[in-house]
Amino acid sequence: MAEKTKYSDAELQEFKDIINGKLDKAKKDYELLRNTITHGDGNDTQDTSPTFKVLEEGASVLSKEEAGKLAQRQLKFIQHLQAALIRIENKSYGVCRETGKLISKERLRAVPHATLSIDAKKNQK
Numbered sequence: 001m002a003e004k005t006k007y008s009d010a011e012l013q014e015f016k017d018i019i020n021g022k023l024d025k026a027k028k029d030y031e032l033l034r035n036t037i038t039h040g041d042g043n044d045t046q047d048t049s050p051t052f053k054v055l056e057e058g059a060s061v062l063s064k065e066e067a068g069k070l071a072q073r074q075l076k077f078i079q080h081l082q083a084a085l086i087r088i089e090n091k092s093y094g095v096c097r098e099t100g101k102l103i104s105k106e107r108l109r110a111v112p113h114a115t116l117s118i119d120a121k122k123n124q125k
Contacts, residue, residue: 004102007094011105016088019112023081026074033071037064080113096120 007015087093094103098120107114116124 005095006091007102012088012091012093015093015108015112016085018109019081019084019088022112023078023085026078026081030071030074030078033067033074036067037071077113084113098123 084093094108095101096103096117097115099117101117103114103117107118
């Protein structure tokens with residue numbers, strides 16, 4: 001029997017559901033991070049009252065920087081998930097970009113935006 005070269009529509013739908021679930025959660029997480037950076041979720045006095053505590057201000061800046069980095073990573077993750085949805089639509093999803101063979105279902109369930117099989121990923125190092 002010939003080796004499978006692409007996933008069936010039913011299998012692609014399963015992956016699409018997984019990706020959409022992860023995408024919804026990722027977008028919510030991104031919004032939380034954005035609100036942390038911009039203080040969009042609070043009605044406190046943080047942005048109106050003067051603070052003379054340098055250490056507190058330094059910690060605040062550091063946590064904003066960390067939240068900014070996390071937000072950037074989250075945005076990149078969202079973009080990868082959206083690209084995976086496009087690959088599902090054009091039926092090229094799940095095909096390793098190095099070997100041209102199918103990426104295992106187990107890998108795609110764990111990392112639904114993967115574009116490399118485990119073997120190709122190991123050879124990349």
